[in-house]
Amino acid sequence: MNIVIVTDDGYVQHAAVMLTSLFESNSSNRFHIFVFTNDISGENYSRLERLCAAYGNSISVHYPEKELLHNSNIDIMRLNSGGWSKMIYHKLFMPLILPKSVERCLFLDVDMVIVDDLAPLYNIKMVDYNIIAAVEDLLSCIPRKKALGLAMSDLYINSGVMVCDIEQWRKEEKRRPIFDFVYKWSDRVINEQDVIAAYMKGRIQLIPIRWNMVGCNYLRKKNVFPKYYEELTNARRHPAIHHFCTLIPPWYADSPHPFRKLYIKFLKIYAEKIGISVNLHLPYKNMPKSHWQKLRHVIANVLNFMDIIRQPGYVLHKWKY
Structure with a gap:
């Protein structure tokens, strides 16, 4: 399975924890990890290499901003990212960065842990020439739909977990270069999820919520669209991926996440696997x-x-x- 992640030195520990959980929960699967980054030290990348090797998996690193500028004259720094790091846009250029041999991949944010076999997700059948399969975003996406001029029936997804048909995406890229699209829409888009909703309109396929359980899915108040209420109940009981966004994440002592101990569990396993020490004394986000x-x-x-x-x-x- 081809897995794409975006990280830098500031998030490399979280990336290592996520990968450890992936490997521990998928011992019968083999992975190649593609790391997209702007800045990762030799020591930190070496740790990721050692981690992958310990589980019999492989890894490679790419520098999208440099590679795109050199190979395609695409300058990501020209894009509006609404105050976010331009690294949020790296995932949009997977068809141009990944080797031609890669026809499908799974994109994963690094602020998560995996607790189930990903083979059923990775091998999901794409219908009607869809390019991306993902979980629909929360109710908070409604204002973004309005800002983008989308209908309420148009899909707006959480881009933290995406099955991507890279072969189909390359065909779309040749027809409509995504850089040109983002640049043209720079007065409306503020992040990569906006771009995906507008650019991929009509080419998005939904997957069950359990594959991307964000933190506020555990709040008493339901933040999903009402059509998902029944599914959410089951997803809370049988989650596959815990995405630690929308709540204080578990690398803080005051995290309220009900599965926060999983982060520490996989952090310890990661440290033991490659023989390093880690700081388990967690700071407060809000003291x-x-x-x-x-x-x-x-x-x-x-x-x-x-x-x-x-x-x-x-x-x-x-x-x-």
Whole structure:
């Protein structure tokens, strides 16, 4: 299986944790990892190489901004990214960066852990010449649809997990270069998900929520479209991929994510596999200002768990699904 990730030195530990979870949960599968980056040190890349080798998998690194400028005269730095790093656009150029031998790939964000076999996802049948298969985004995508001039029936996906038909995408790239599209839409798009929704309109296929369970899918208040309520209940009980976006991630001590311990579990396995030490003393994202503030937070969680109060932003525990 061809897996594409985007990372740099700031996120390389999270990438290593995600890859460890991928390899541990898919011991019967073999992978080639394509790392897209702007900046990764020799030491950090060596660690990823050693990790992949420990599981019998392979890895290679690409520098999209340099390669695209050199090979295709495409300057990603000219694109509007709404204040985000231009690295958010790397995934849009997979058809131009990946070797010609790659006809399909799975793109994975690095802020996640994998807890199931990915073969059924990777081998999903694409219908009607669709290019991407992904999970529909949350209700918060509605304003973005309006800003892009899309209909409510048009699909807007979370791009953290995408099965990509690279062969079909290359054909579309020849017909409509995606760089030209993004540059033309620079006054409307603010990130790669905007681009995918507009550029891939009519070429997107949906997959079950369990393949991309974002953090706020565990809130008491449901943030998915109502058509997914029943599916969400099952996905909470049987998730395949935990995507740590939308909540304080588990590399902070104050993460409320119900599966936050999985991050530490795979971090330890990663460290043991390649023989390094890691810091397990997690910092606070939002340090409590006082002991009283921390106590109030604990009391609120207890009252929510007992359903005495029902705050919509309360993160449900596993035994409450």
